[in-house]
Amino acid sequence: MNMNVKTEFKYVGTRPIRPDGPDKVTGRARYGADLNVQGMIYGHIVRSPHAHAKIKSIDFSAACKLPGVLATMSADDLPEPGDRKIPGGEVEMALKTFSPVVMARKKVLYHGQAVAAVAATSPELAAEAARLVKVEYEVLPHIMDMHAAARADAPLLHDDVYTQGVDPAPTTPSNIPTQIEISTGDISKGFAEADLVVERTYFVPMCHQGYIEPHACVVQTDENGKVDIWCSTQGAFMVRTLTAAVTGIDIGRFKVTASEIGGGFGGKTTVYLEPVAVVLSLKSGRPVKMVMSRDDVFRATGPAAAAETRVKIGVTRDGRITAIETDILMDCGAYTSHPIMAGVLFNSACYRCENVRSFGREVLTNKPRVYAYRAPGIPQPVVAVECVVNEIAERLNMDPIDFRLLNAVDEGDVMAIGIPFQAIGLKQVLQEAKAHPHYTAELKAGQGRGVAVAFWINAGMQSSATINVSEDGSVNILTGNPDIGGSRASMALMAAEVLGIPVETIRPSVVDTDSVGFCDVTGGSRTTLATGGAVIKAAETLVKELRKRAAAIWSLDIEEVDWTGGMAVAKSGTGLENMNREDAATRGDKTLTLADLAARAGATGGPLCAVASHNAHNAAPSFALNICDAQVDRETGKVDILRYTCVQDAGKAIHPAYVEGQMQGGAVQGIGWALNEEYIFNEQGRLDNPGFLDYRIPVASDLPMIDTVIVEVPNPLHPYGVRGVGEVPIAPPMPAVVTAVNRAAGTRLCHLPLSPPKLLAAIEAAEAGTA
Amino acid sequence: MARVILSADMQRYTDGIREITVSAGKYRDLVTELLQRFPGMNEAIVAKHALAIDGIIIQTPLLETFGEDSELVFVARIAGG
Amino acid sequence: MQSVRYEAPTSLDQAARTLLGSENAKILAGGTDLLVQMRLGLKQPGLLVDIKNIPEIMQLTLGDDALRVGAAVTGALVGEHAEARRLFPGFVEALGLIGSSQIQGRCSAGGNLCNASPAADSVPALIANRALCNIIGPAGARSVAVESFNTGPGKNCLAAGELLVSIDLPLPAHRSSDAYLRFIPRTEMDIAVAGAAVALSLDEAGICTAARVAIGAVAPTALLVTAAADALIGSALDEASLHAAAAAASAACSPITDKRGTADYRRKVVGVLVRRAAAIAKSRIEAQA
Ligand SMILES: Cc1cc2nc3c(=O)[nH]c(=O)nc-3n(C[C@H](O)[C@H](O)[C@H](O)COP(=O)(O)OP(=O)(O)OC[C@H]3O[C@@H](n4cnc5c(N)ncnc54)[C@H](O)[C@@H]3O)c2cc1C
16 A cells, blocks of 8 residues: 655745735634624524523513514424434434534533524624523433442433443443443453553543634525525534534535634534524524624533543563553533543553553533544543653653653554554654753753653545636635645645645635535544645646646647646656756757646636545554643642643644644643643532633743654655644643643642642642652 | 454454454455354444554445455544544 | 613713713723623623723822822833832732733723722732722712722722722832732733732831731732731841741631632632742842842
8 A cells, every 4th residue: 555655845844824824914814703794683592501401491482572583493493313323524423412412402411501592683682582582491400520420320311321332232321321442462461460560540621622713603595495604613514514414404505614713623523503593594584693602612512521541551670561451431521422432442552562451431411512622532541641651660760751662652563453553653753852952951949841642543534626727827726624724825835746836826725615525624633634635636637637738739649748847848858857947948848837738728628627536545643742841839839831842743744834833732732731721610510610711721921932843754655644733732741741740749640630729739748748 | 364353342243252354355245244254243333433454544445445464453433623 | 682871071070970960880991890791791881981081080190299090090001100110019010910911001900999809919019008099979089098998899988979080109118119929820811819919118227117918819808917017027027027927818818719729728829929929029129229
């Protein structure tokens, strides 16, 4: 399967300014809430005031009396989900696990869940009308603690959830939708061979992706049944699929346009408002706009799962890992979504180990349904594995990077699930980190350093791309992947590389679902690899067409025409690589530039365009390492992050600045999750910190400059060697930070976040010798 | 004969057998062979999985082929963010 | 649905009349508390009385006895006033901690005080500096010591129709200075978990001759802690007296446990802040040469 991977580039690997940059910094860029259309009205959602209750009745009569209220809706306006399965991009989803998140049906399972909606001529009026909707509830006991929810006698969230993965299949329902175990080798033999065994349990709280732009959409419908959606999303085609499924309207009636997006991180891989706005628009005959408040975003969109992970690792005296056992309990909120899978399968994928046992259970609680957050399911168990690896290295008196180098997986090693690795960059990442000046910089008293590594699988999936050439030879690239991290710039660079034309002459656009072939979401670290792959393929098709046209003009055979330096050259000998027009002229070769051919397109067969589609089967894993220096104020428990370095294998960084951006962003999010971010629920099961004041993501002044080192071990399966880069950066920060903080403070706090009150208590306990 | 490693979920229908060899050279024949060999298993269970062929994970392997000495691994599909 | 009227009087007189004529009026200074509260649905006034066009409310003047800070003078303006920074570095830094550059262009010490949040940053610094609040209302003008101005969370001593015109900070004696510290888990854009302001005077030998200690976010209102000041007065601000002041502050507070911190944590941290703020104020005096 190994193909020729290109290693010499003219455009790829440079850092042009992103085409969407000026619009974004001047405020011209249009995000989800920025579209306004003639006759537009405003939707408002009625949300549950209870964490668990039966919906007995919904009475819209008072709301409807308000002048200006034009439509109402509830789950009665949507088809029963039944057992329908919807083919999601990567995994199939049961409709009943997300339709009630859009609009609750019979029961509410978390505070803030959507119960009904109204639309009115102004946002204020819609809010007022929503207050007038009378919902009668029968309150049920809510269950917030995942251990309590996992008990056999716990109150049930659903009466039709039977644990999958248990034999014989259970006959009574429970709050545990999934149990999974993988193993290889002989775990007890592995521990018997160990000279040192360390076992610890780490807790990671539920947290939110914290994207700055709240969900927003505008929906317009017409009398012919057309449904146009404009929204902030990671995937316009996904919105089409899911909105069609939730509303029961045929896919063919939808056109979805993705707005510019202010962050998603996995949180915008589903729909919340769109199906509601569709129903309200159909009922009122008016375009409907809906915008979430920050409070709505925190309470009623999908955070990342909380998890408790017990890890036990055995090593020989000389530092070889003999056994790794993990046991994960993951809090998935009110509906199952299977984030446990990656956590169980890949939590120790960085290490060569013959004896592995990994077990996991998902638990349902009265909290919002979790959704993806960069490398979903991995950061939570990786904290446990990596912190224990650091502890083991310390107890063996080994350098933590040397310890990892000794045990790191490499090409040919086999993962616990049986898959062998192709060429991977973990060892190179470790070596780069070890050589980095940060790693050997001196620490002062009261400071600590932590390192951690992580693995992520990365996705491929389906993408399409279209390339159109204008009469003057300028080029338009159309793809269907919302640009979150600079992908338009990357698409242009890859096309420039194939076509041999300056990147500035290429205009990359993200277009609506009517204007390009299907594309899976911008997620799973797949866009540069898969959509970029489609762009490369389309550009190659275009080059072939251009050679054909030139050959026709010259009355030559296509094989006698080459494409180089952005032009067709009639072959007259060797040495064509990287030739320019002057070279060709000197040699007396005939040439036709892209502009020449574009001008004569009509005469040579019509407009120049190329289309490509594919299902990318060439994804390859990424590894990342972080080094963190922290300082702790022993009297207040406050942590300062002093220095931070990320090292990551990108395969090939198409646009290095945006790879660095992914690395830095992941580090910042992970630092926040480690130190302060957490969902705090009160006695009533209500989120107590649904805003950025008390849900503390780091602010710029909390952070040092995050240093980055890009390692490039090409993905042998991709024409340019690309691996995904967007997700793995979230996994190493938590263990790197936790290790650094515990070293600085002389504590062993395993319960995240390491917020000042908790850390101060741990410091005092350590000083008193009670810890 | 290609070597096949079954997922944890599939092993529940194989009496715990994790590894087998098959004579199939195409995904479709592989599925037929599995269902014959393990009557407890059904197509839906197989279809829930991605197939890794010699280390390359393929989410939708319907039309895939592989060689006599290929290593095949059935793996649960993973969602990214 | 409720609509909101807006008035912008240009004199104190006019403001008083507008206020008296309306049931549900709210005074608007920078609006960085009020507008946020309105958006959250916590306050629904029928009339907003914008006081930023009233000269007395916008003055920032250094008199013979005091620095007069008009009630709606912004944090940014105070921060740019060189004499204010020299005389009351602790007050200026407390006011400067509010929000971000954007908020600083709007927020005021008057609004910070009148909003009566127990965690308001500038209030402990005003208390430590013996500030006086100049109030005008239907019954005429009166002045109130700042430590008596607020009566509970969200409650102040203003009667119906009254408004705060300005705050006077009496000029400090020779060899005096102040400092304010707050604890937040982040570095900015946060609400104090605990805060402490200390104003000191030293004699030529470095002995503390006068002290005021005030703490915030650890009781229903910011507190003046005389016991903490007493621990400092007469000492050379050595470790023992600093620790005694810290202990007095911890003992004086009555914090709550909430999502921002436990009562126990706040009690400990407020002592640490008092000690550190006193040390900073001392070093500021020593740097005066
Ligand atoms: C992003 C952000 C960050 C913030 N950070 C901090 C912080 O770090 N520390 C902190 O302490 N606060 C903070 N705040 C709160 C707020 O900015 C401050 O309390 C500020 O000082 C309020 O001043 P203002 O002029 O905006 O008051 P306004 O909002 O205009 O008024 C506040 C209240 O006082 C009343 N009022 C105002 N002036 C008078 C008057 N002259 N007479 C009678 N009543 C009056 C108003 O009716 C209102 O009830 C923050 C707010 C925001 C939005």
